[in-house]
Each structure stands twice: as structure tokens, then as C-alpha cells.
Amino acid sequence: MADLSCGEFQETVSEYLVRHRSVLDVMSKLQEAGARVNRAVAKSVTSCGCLEVSAQKQKFPENATLADLKRMINSHISGELCPECREALETELGQMLFYIAALCAITGLDLDEIMMKEHDRLRMLGLFNLT
Ligand SMILES: [Zn+2]
Numbered sequence: 718m719a720d721l722s723c724g725e726f727q728e729t730v731s732e733y734l735v736r737h738r739s740v741l742d743v744m745s746k747l748q749e750a751g752a753r754v755n756r757a758v759a760k761s762v763t764s765c766g767c768l769e770v771s772a773q774k775q776k777f778p779e780n781a782t783l784a785d786l787k788r789m790i791n792s793h794i795s796g797e798l799c800p801e802c803r804e805a806l807e808t809e810l811g812q813m814l815f816y817i818a819a820l821c822a823i824t825g826l827d828l829d830e831i832m833m834k835e836h837d838r839l840r841m842l843g844l845f846n847l848t
Contacts, residue, residue, distance in 0.1 A: 723818070723828040730815055731822035740823050747816035754813055757806040767799040 734743075761768040772793035777786055798806065821828045 723832050726814070727818040727821055727828045730818040734819050734822060738823070740820070743816055743819045743823055747813065747820060750809065750813040750816050754806070754809045757802070757809045761798060761802040761806070765799060765802050766796075767802050768794055768796045770794055 758768070762770050770793055775789075775791060777789060781789065818828055820826075821831070
């Protein structure tokens, strides 16, 4: 399982892509999947309570280095996903990956290549990438 490449994943997705072969279906399914990912995180906070969100504007000292900033940036989340919420979020993220791979297959893009390009971009940006 650890050896599964994005290309293999995309291939499998493409084979199963029978019912929702239309790009329009895949586009709307991808968007729905994104909404369900956010919903799963929200439910961990509001229904289950295993996660808590406490957000405020982040203030950084003027003379902080980029390395300092990286350490100080807060995710605004505390707690840890319980097994049920973890499984729910994994399932929703899996669905999102499915539709991302499906969109790649339909449009002739290569998920492996996209991941490599993004990886290279991140490595080039290094610490300057604070998004
Ligand atoms: Zn939970």
C-alpha cells in the first residue's frame, strides 16, 4: 500500500469511472467532496467535541525570522481526532482524492506529474512559502 503511486491510483480510478464519466459530474462531485471534508472537520468540533477551534488574529514580532514564524504559526485547533472522526475525515478525503484523480483522467492530466511539480515548487519556495 505504501508503494502505491499516484499514477496507479489514477489508473484504478479511471477504471471505476463508469457512472460519473462526464466532466460535469466529476466537477460537481469534486466540489461536493470538498464540502464534505469541511463538514467532517466541523462535526468533530460541534457534534463530537474531540477537536476545538479557537481562532484569533496572529501577531508576530517585527524582528522575527522566518524560522521563528514557522514555529509561532498557530493552526487554531486543539485536541485530537477521535477514532470515529478520524475515519470519517479519512473517508471524505479519500473521496476527494478519487474525484481529483478522476478529473485528471478525464482531462488527460497526470496526477503523478502534478504532485512532482508541486513538490518541486514547494522545495524551491522553502521557508518563504507561508501559505
Ligand atoms: Zn470525534
